[in-house]
Amino acid sequence: MNVIAVHDGQFGYRGHVAVRADLQVDAGEFVALLGPNGSGKTTLMKGVLGLVERVSGTVELFGRPLREFHDRSLIGYVPQRQTAAGPIPVTVRELVRSGRLARKGLVKRRTRLDDAAVADAIDAVGLGDKAGAPVSTLSGGQQRRALMARALAGGATVLLLDEPLAGVDQANQEALADVLGVLVRRDAAVTVVVVLHELGPLEPLVTRAVCLDAGAVRFDGPLETAPTALLHLGHDHDPHGGDPHVGRPNRPRIGLMP
Amino acid sequence: MSASVTTINVAITATENLLHYGFMRRALIAALLVGLAAPSVGIFLVQRRLALIGDGLGHIAVTGVALGLVLNRAPVPIALITAVTGAIGVELIRAHGEQSAEIALAILFYGGIGGGVVLASQAPSGSRNLTQYLFGSIATTSSGDLATFAVLAVVVVCTAVVLGGALFSVSNDDEFARASGLPVMRLNLLLAALSAFTVVVSMRIVGVLLVSALMVVPVAAAQLVARSFRATFVIGLAIGVAVSLSGVVVSFYADTPPGGTIVLFAIGVFAVLLVASNVARLARRR
Numbered sequence: 001m002n003v004i005a006v007h008d009g010q011f012g013y014r015g016h017v018a019v020r021a022d023l024q025v026d027a028g029e030f031v032a033l034l035g036p037n038g039s040g041k042t043t044l045m046k047g048v049l050g051l052v053e054r055v056s057g058t059v060e061l062f063g064r065p066l067r068e069f070h071d072r073s074l075i076g077y078v079p080q081r082q083t084a085a086g087p088i089p090v091t092v093r094e095l096v097r098s099g100r101l102a103r104k105g106l107v108k109r110r111t112r113l114d115d116a117a118v119a120d121a122i123d124a125v126g127l128g129d130k131a132g133a134p135v136s137t138l139s140g141g142q143q144r145r146a147l148m149a150r151a152l153a154g155g156a157t158v159l160l161l162d163e164p165l166a167g168v169d170q171a172n173q174e175a176l177a178d179v180l181g182v183l184v185r186r187d188a189a190v191t192v193v194v195v196l197h198e199l200g201p202l203e204p205l206v207t208r209a210v211c212l213d214a215g216a217v218r219f220d221g222p223l224e225t226a227p228t229a230l231l232h233l234g235h236d237h238d239p240h241g242g243d244p245h246v247g248r249p250n251r252p253r254i255g256l257m258p
Numbered sequence: 259m260s261a262s263v264t265t266i267n268v269a270i271t272a273t274e275n276l277l278h279y280g281f282m283r284r285a286l287i288a289a290l291l292v293g294l295a296a297p298s299v300g301i302f303l304v305q306r307r308l309a310l311i312g313d314g315l316g317h318i319a320v321t322g323v324a325l326g327l328v329l330n331r332a333p334v335p336i337a338l339i340t341a342v343t344g345a346i347g348v349e350l351i352r353a354h355g356e357q358s359a360e361i362a363l364a365i366l367f368y369g370g371i372g373g374g375v376v377l378a379s380q381a382p383s384g385s386r387n388l389t390q391y392l393f394g395s396i397a398t399t400s401s402g403d404l405a406t407f408a409v410l411a412v413v414v415v416c417t418a419v420v421l422g423g424a425l426f427s428v429s430n431d432d433e434f435a436r437a438s439g440l441p442v443m444r445l446n447l448l449l450a451a452l453s454a455f456t457v458v459v460s461m462r463i464v465g466v467l468l469v470s471a472l473m474v475v476p477v478a479a480a481q482l483v484a485r486s487f488r489a490t491f492v493i494g495l496a497i498g499v500a501v502s503l504s505g506v507v508v509s510f511y512a513d514t515p516p517g518g519t520i521v522l523f524a525i526g527v528f529a530v531l532l533v534a535s536n537v538a539r540l541a542r543r544r
Contacts, residue, residue: 049437072439079433086430088305088477091486098427102438106424134485150434160437 001063003027003158003191004048009057011040011047017055018043019215027157030184030205031193032223034231035212041195042080042162044212048193049077049160061158073103076156080163080195084143085136092138092146093131096121099153121153122146125179141172148179157187161194165202177201199223199231276510284404285396285506285516288463291411292472293502295456296464297480297494298418300473301487302449305429311348311450312470314367315457318344319466320374323391327381333391334406337461341454344370349450353443394465394517396506403462410455417452418491425449426487463506465517471524472498479528482535497527 004025012018019040025031033041046052048059050066059066062074076099084095096118097110104114122131125145130138135146144164151159159180165173177200184190184205192205199206203223211219211230219230276282296312303309322340326333344366351362378385390398418425428435428445436442453473460469480493505520512519 046433051433051436070439072437075437077434077437079431079437081431084431086305087307088301088481088487088490089485090430094426094487095430098423098430098434099438101423101427101435101440106440107420110423132486154438 001027002060003062004193005058005060005063006044006048007058007060009044009047009059010055011043011052012055013053015053015055017215018052019047019212021047021212021217023048023210023217023220025191025193027189027191028184029191030180030207031191032199032202032206032209033193033195033212034197034199034209034226035218036197038214039212040215041212045160045162045193045195049075073154074157075102076151076154076159078144078147078151078159078161078164080166081143081147082140082167083136084147085134089134089136091132091134092122092127092149093118095135095146096149096153099150101154103154117155118153121149124152124182125149126175139169139172141168141175144168144172145176145179148176152183157189158191159183159193161192163195163197165196165198165200174201177205181205276507281397281399282506282510284399284401285463285510286503287404288399288407288459289502289506289516289520290499291407292456292460292464292469293499294495295411295414295459296469296472297476297498298415298491299449299452299456300477301491301494302418302425302429303453304474304477304481305426305487306432306449309474310470312453312457312473313467314348314363314370315341315345315450315453316460316466316469317367317374318348318370319454319457319461320388320392321370321377322374323461323466324374324377324381324388327378327383327385327387330382332402334403334458334461337391337466338406338410338454338458340370341457342451345450345454346447349447353446390465391461392465392467392517393515394460394463394468394520396463396509396516399462407459407462410459414452414455414459417448421445421448422491463502463516464520465515468517468521471521472502475521475524475528476501479524479531482528482531497524501527 002024006021006023008022010017010020021044033044035041043052047054061069100114100117122128125148127142127145127149135143138146164176180192184192194202196202206223209219209223209226210217211226219226303311319337319341322337323333326336347366348363351359378388424440424445427440428442432442456473457466457469460466460472464472476497477490477494479497480490484490484493501520501523505523506516509516509519
């Protein structure tokens, strides 16, 4: 079954199209969205979630049009963030708890089940000893793991991760890859879509590569058959990511177009 | 021993003196209400990095107050309508405008205060009365005001507690909240309405031009010593109540405007906690 289906999708900002794509993802796939900065990977992921304007086309999640899809706890989203901390101290547990809201609704009181799910998600990313610590005291890589725990806390079966490895040290990259490895091995139906500028320690997990450049899909297929030129486009990585003006008609193309 | 008994007796006599006056009883209750309501909303505004939005809503409320003075009607209900309308307008401008939003907000805020001052000058009583709504006055809270303030403050605090998780999620990470299917726009409008309620609750004691300080400063002080969002909330409310009550008492004896006194107390608490937390941090490093 398609858990994600984008047909003739055009996504962008203020009526301006930044990326066009057709993308169907089946349950159990591990899809890497690859491409250089400004290729439209992040915009495509946000388009699937309804976070950017859909100029045309359709998006379906679990076979339902996006607008009619209400079971958002099935989707775990890890946005691209350099930090998960705001001006007010927030503990890891408090942050991860906000991942339960999609499942339990706005006003229901917290139950023991919620607490257990939050604790499990924190343990799953290996931050059990930091649950009560303010997020701001964690390293960048640990904060990324806390965001991952937030995405897991609602019991999602589809994970959408936006550049989870960017700006993260090697040890934390491997920790993140381990978490995802355990998840996909434990449950064959878990689906992962991950925006990456390089594969790093996630390479052994990826079953399919979707390579974007200049706002369009250039390759879609098994990782092994992807042209190497398209897999290594991302070394000009900008830590702030996501140029909202990608695909502007006069924009000079970057990357290695065939 | 006897010295401390004397001190307690003096304090009791002073409290009796204060509570002897009906206006002081009302002023203290109004201070308690605003001390609870302002940080309850402020914590979410600070986390959303919109700390100064309450200031803008206060500016808009000035027009409502002035309208009340001109029409010679109770300004509190009219300010409530103006502030809520303004708050919803502000939120819609923020959501739909982009580059021009900041300028649109500036026009709304300064239009509010400009219009208010001009309108008030046409009031039968002149614009002298306006000052007490801008900076607070302990002598003016009526029983009718108190009833309105109590209802609004209870709504603000209860909503902040019951919907705290959702308001936290939206204020902390708007994109994640939208991806989780939360009704982000409605929650933002709700927060705007709660801010407007708080502006109105502050009208008599703190004043609409200073209420923003009471939304932000107790929370800013609390986050210096708290390690969690929940602790910041609780400590922020405690500081809000403490500075509001003590500000009213001091302004009674020192004959100072209560709004300014309360705000200076809040900043005093912030300064003390700032020094204390830095000293504690240095001590831990040694």
